[in-house]
Amino acid sequence: QVQLVESGGGLVQAGGSLGLSCAASGRTFSNYAMGWFRQAPGKEREFVAATTSWSVSTTYYADSVKGRFTVSRDNAKNTVYLQMNSLKPEDTAVYYCAAGTPSRIQIRAPAAYNYWGQGTQVTVSS
Secondary structure, three states, rough: EEEEEEEEEEEEEEEOOEEEEEEEEEEEHHHHHEEEEEEEOOOOOEEEEEOOOOOOOEEEEEOOOOEEEEEEEEOOEEEEEEEEEEOHHHHHHHEEEEEEOOOOOOOOHHHHEEEEOOOEEEEEEE
16 A cells, blocks of 8 residues: 655646645555646546656656646655646646556556545646
C-alpha cells in the first residue's frame, strides 16, 4: 500500500502561481511513477503531468499545461511536486496525485495508477 497526501491548493488570480506537493508513505517511493491528474465539475479526470520511476528527468505533460507547469520528484523525501505558473481559469479543478507502475504508453491513463491521494482544490479566478 502507498498512502498519498496532497497539499498546496488554494485560490489564485489568473496569471498567478501555485505549488502542489504530494507526500507518499508506504512502499518504496522510487519504484513508482507519480502522476498528477485533475477533475473539474462535470468533467472526467484528466492527465496533467507525470514523472517516471525509470528516470527522474523523464517527465510527461498534457498539451494544455506544457510550458506552464513543472513536475518534479524528490525520492529522498518521498515527495512529488507540481509547480503551476501562468494559471488560467480553466485550470480550476481538484488536483490529485497518483502512484503506479504504468508503461510509457499508459503514463497518461488514470486506470494505470493504483494509489490516489484525496485531492486538493485549485481555483483560478479571472
